[in-house]
Amino acid sequence: xxxKGKESSDKKVEVCYIARVEGxxxxxxxxxxxxxxxxxxxxxxxxxLFEAFLVGRKYHEVHELASRICGICPIAHQITAxxxxxxxxxxxxxxxTRALRRLLALSGWIQxxxxxxxxxxxxxxxxxxxxxxxxxKYGNVLKRGLRLKKLGNDLSETVGxxxxxxxxxxxxxxxxxxxxxxxxxxxxxxxxxxxxxxxAVDLFSSFNYPEIGRKTELVAISSDKEYAVNxxxxxxxxxxxxxxxxxxxxxxxxxxxxxxxxxSLIKGNDFIVGPIARVSLNHQKLTPDAMKAxxxxxxxxxxxxxxxxxKARVVELVYAIxxxxxxxxxLKLDFSEQPIRAEIGxxxxxxxxxxxxxxxxxxWYKLDRSGVVKQADIVPPTAHNSTSIEASLRAxxxxxxxxxxxxxxxxxxxxxxxxxxxxxxxxxxxVE
Amino acid sequence: xxxxxxxxxAVYKFTGCAGCQMELLRLEDxxxxxxxxxxxxxxxxxxxxxxxxxxxxxxxxxxxSTPRELEEIKVIRSRTKTLIALGDCAITGCVxxxxxxxxxxxxERMVYKDTLPLRSFKTSGIWEYVPVDLMLPGCPPxxxxxxxxxxxxxxxxxxxxxxxAVCMECKLRENxxxxxxxxxxxxxxxxxxxxxxxxxxxxxxxxxxxxxxxDANPAAxxxxxxxxxxxxxxxxxxxxxxxxxxKEFKEVxxx
Numbered sequence: 031x032x033x034k035g036k037e038s039s040d041k042k043v044e045v046c047y048i049a050r051v052e053g054x055x056x057x058x059x060x061x062x063x064x065x066x067x068x069x070x071x072x073x074x075x076x077x078x079l080f081e082a083f084l085v086g087r088k089y090h091e092v093h094e095l096a097s098r099i100c101g102i103c104p105i106a107h108q109i110t111a112x113x114x115x116x117x118x119x120x121x122x123x124x125x126x127t128r129a130l131r132r133l134l135a136l137s138g139w140i141q142x143x144x145x146x147x148x149x150x151x152x153x154x155x156x157x158x159x160x161x162x163x164x165x166x167k168y169g170n171v172l173k174r175g176l177r178l179k180k181l182g183n184d185l186s187e188t189v190g191x192x193x194x195x196x197x198x199x200x201x202x203x204x205x206x207x208x209x210x211x212x213x214x215x216x217x218x219x220x221x222x223x224x225x226x227x228x229x230a231v232d233l234f235s236s237f238n239y240p241e242i243g244r245k246t247e248l249v250a251i252s253s254d255k256e257y258a259v260n261x262x263x264x265x266x267x268x269x270x271x272x273x274x275x276x277x278x279x280x281x282x283x284x285x286x287x288x289x290x291x292x293x294s295l296i297k298g299n300d301f302i303v304g305p306i307a308r309v310s311l312n313h314q315k316l317t318p319d320a321m322k323a324x325x326x327x328x329x330x331x332x333x334x335x336x337x338x339x340x341k342a343r344v345v346e347l348v349y350a351i352x353x354x355x356x357x358x359x360x361l362k363l364d365f366s367e368q369p370i371r372a373e374i375g376x377x378x379x380x381x382x383x384x385x386x387x388x389x390x391x392x393x394w395y396k397l398d399r400s401g402v403v404k405q406a407d408i409v410p411p412t413a414h415n416s417t418s419i420e421a422s423l424r425a426x427x428x429x430x431x432x433x434x435x436x437x438x439x440x441x442x443x444x445x446x447x448x449x450x451x452x453x454x455x456x457x458x459x460x461v462e
Numbered sequence: 463x464x465x466x467x468x469x470x471x472a473v474y475k476f477t478g479c480a481g482c483q484m485e486l487l488r489l490e491d492x493x494x495x496x497x498x499x500x501x502x503x504x505x506x507x508x509x510x511x512x513x514x515x516x517x518x519x520x521x522x523x524x525x526x527s528t529p530r531e532l533e534e535i536k537v538i539r540s541r542t543k544t545l546i547a548l549g550d551c552a553i554t555g556c557v558x559x560x561x562x563x564x565x566x567x568x569x570e571r572m573v574y575k576d577t578l579p580l581r582s583f584k585t586s587g588i589w590e591y592v593p594v595d596l597m598l599p600g601c602p603p604x605x606x607x608x609x610x611x612x613x614x615x616x617x618x619x620x621x622x623x624x625x626x627a628v629c630m631e632c633k634l635r636e637n638x639x640x641x642x643x644x645x646x647x648x649x650x651x652x653x654x655x656x657x658x659x660x661x662x663x664x665x666x667x668x669x670x671x672x673x674x675x676x677d678a679n680p681a682a683x684x685x686x687x688x689x690x691x692x693x694x695x696x697x698x699x700x701x702x703x704x705x706x707x708x709k710e711f712k713e714v715x716x717x
Contacts (some may be wrong), residue, residue: 101481
């Protein structure tokens with residue numbers, strides 16, 4: 031919880047446990063009287079050693095186990111693991127599976143974005159310690175947030191069989207297609223929320239967001255066909271444009287002693303993944319209403335500011351609702367379709383990049399001839415963002431001091447704008 | 463909020479994925495009523511408050527796997543009237559317990575070059591260190607089960623939790639048995655109910671994510687699986703997943 035450090039001529043922030051983020055992390059910012067700023071984003075979430083115990087498990091269990099890396103974005107981990115394993119085993123899924131996976135992933139975005147916006151972000155800008163305290167004065171805002179979150183969850187359940195750790199997505203497809211009547215009911219609710227979404231757009235455009243004024247590289251997957259969610263090429267604002275297999279050529283990791291999360295770097299520099307990177311790089315593929323929302327929010331694209339993640343999340347919420355309706359409208363479900371069988375027998379390896387709600391997610395697996403995992407490598411969005419979080423803290427802290435603002439709260443708000451998912455980031459913990 | 467009369471509720475996260483807290487937050491229709499009836503004094507994922515006082519009801523999600531957690535669970539226990547293990551991690555260590563079968567130093571060396579700074583040990587349920595009043599199994603425990611725990615606590619009565627097998631729920635849904643008719647390796651017969659038999663309903667075998675039912679007979683199910691042609695390694699993997707170190711499963715989950 032927030033504990034302010036000594037504030038003498040040398041200003042110091044030590045937030046021992048950042049509230050309203052998922053997991054256990056700390057920030058440590060120091061501004062000396064000479065103006066030097068240091069910042070550490072440290073994760074003290076216990077290590078879980080997923081890469082170690084995934085070794086020895088069968089290819090068809092990988093997504094089920096990887097799902098447990100994160101209870102907020104289990105869908106993203108499942109789909110990424112499935113695609114990596116399918117890429118390794120040369121399994122080509124059907125268009126129906128692709129459509130259902132896109133629907134499932136976007137349901138996760140709706141749930142996660144609604145949670146982040148209404149429960150983790152809004153209290154900061156409305157002056158509350160948490161969403162629960164908002165219930166009196168902003169009951170309607172809270173109710174809309176709950177409704178959107180529930181809608182995302184219910185769609186996940188309809189497509190995946192369960193909202194937290196879905197069960198019907200497997201290697202090669204789905205064990206069962208969703209029930210048509212249930213999808214139709216969800217379709218109605220999506221329409222209702224879409225009609226109401228402009229009040230959300232207005233709410234989040236009414237807040238005053240700090241600005242960092244620092245340019246960093248934006249990284250996301252990108253596709254010429256659609257707003258990239260589950261598949262695409264690795265692209266960046268500085269011109270990277272590579273197939274997903276080349277991820278490790280571009281993104282290097284550095285181990286840091288003070289944190290259980292490794293730092294990711296491109297050409298030695300920090301970069302940012304997540305909503306603002308996606309919206310900036312892929313806005314050509316957004317729906318007209320999502321673009322309209324971006325305009326109303328005053329989002330100038332491309333944008334490099336981490337606080338703009340909040341506006342980008344609203345834009346993506348509009349997009350996700352539009353796109354889920356489109357997918358449901360165009361789905362022609364074949365209920366007899368069964369998952370495509372994977373053929374094992376030769377050692378192989380597979381990579382997959384997807385966009386989790388919080389940004390770029392990487393899975394890589396090496397399988398032996400019996401389909402048993404020999405090696406695993408996983409990098410979640412928050413590990414990608416951790417260096418950027420520190421760089422942004424270093425840029426923000428002196429600004430806050432100069433403007434006489436609350437240093438601790440400002441730094442916490444910055445971290446929450448990234449919406450870090452700390453449980454995710456630490457499953458690959460490496461400490462020097 | 464008047465804290466004098468309302469029960470004080472806390473939610474803690476230990477080593478785990480936060481999915482159980484997410485399932486708790488999935489009580490969207492009931493949440494506003496619940497927070498009207500109780501005083502949420504510690505819920506780090508949801509709010510900026512930290513009141514280190516006594517709790518009437520404390521949910522702990524996640525397993526104990528670090529020295530800090532081991533100390534913390536004792537402190538929490540000493541402050542709490544009703545301590546609830548929320549989900550498999552807090553009961554069996556869940557999928558993280560797969561690593562318990564490998565020596566800790568080996569498993570650490572698989573991931574780390576230098577294991578010296580690590581502060582981690584075998585993962586286990588909180589009841590292995592402190593007495594627990596209620597266990598809500600599942601990965602995650604269904605939100606209705608969480609609601610039942612909250613409601614019964616407010617009423618001061620014992621919660622009605624299921625101890626029978628998933629098969630019971632599967633029959634109620636009128637599913638054809640996928641074990642006997644399709645030969646799928648379903649863990650339903652030894653797994654505790656509460657999920658609504660979702661996996662068989664979705665045409666796939668139960669993976670056992672609610673842990674062992676009471677009076678489970680894993681040896682009998684294992685011999686059925688062998689008749690269906692399962693290999694020795696796959697059988698171990700089957701039982702060594704969500705509750706491999708539980709007293710019920712560990713015999714079959716061992717080698």
